[in-house]
Amino acid sequence: MRPVIGITCYVEPARFTVWEMEAALLPYMYIEQVTAAGGQPVILPPAGEPAALLGRLDGLILAGGGDIDPARYGRPPHDRVGYVRKFRDDAEFDLMAAALEARLPFLGICRGLQVLNVTLGGTLHQHLPDVTGHEGHSPAPATFGHLPVRAEPGTRLAKVLGTGGVTVPHYHHQAVDRLGDGLTVSARAEDGTVEAVELEGHPFALAVQWHPEAGSDTTLFEALVTAT
DSSP states (O other), rough: EEEEEEOOOOEEEEEEEEEEEEEEEHHHHHHHHHHHHEEEEEEEOOOOOOOGGGOOEEEEEEEEOOOGGGGGGOOOOOOOOOOOHHHHHHHHHHHHHHHHHHHHOEEEEHHHHHHHHHHHHOOSSSTHHHSSSOOOSSOOOTEEEEEEEEEEETSSHHHHOOOOOOOHHHHHHOSSSSSOTTTTEEETTTTTOOEEEEEETTTEEESSOGGGGGOOOOOHHHHHHHOO
């Protein structure tokens, strides 16, 4: 049987066939990548008690999405913070804490990295162009930037991707500021932005700030499925 990989999702207004209404949704790229890697994807909406399902999962992906409420890391909101969804924050922070306690293999993507970092006491740069001086990590609405990142030698990520630089799809205007407890930086962009972290002593807890689901390389998803 394929390992069951839970994937968190959005709840947003959507249009499909003849309907326009609020929907639980996820870009299909996530589904395709998990399936290609040998997993069985299951979408986890931020409703009910998704953390209670962890015993039925072999692995977990926290997907991309809107910004985390800065109150969770003790900061007032920047004027560029957007798409905060309290119900999603509530569900995913509970889910993240439970997954860490259960030592469930975990891959964080974009927002997923930020949830992991804040769960472990870290903070975020709320608008990355204020730090880097450019908008290459999120060049325009609905447009991926393509920037190189380099894995740190000796990290789990380096074993998966190698230590040479790789160009990957970016779409984020926030990133790690203070690193959460127990986390190691496992990749950076050329401008110094933290682009991946991993948790020491965990069987597989890896998170990337870029969007591997939007690329053609299934390596990260295969690593997650193999770790289950």
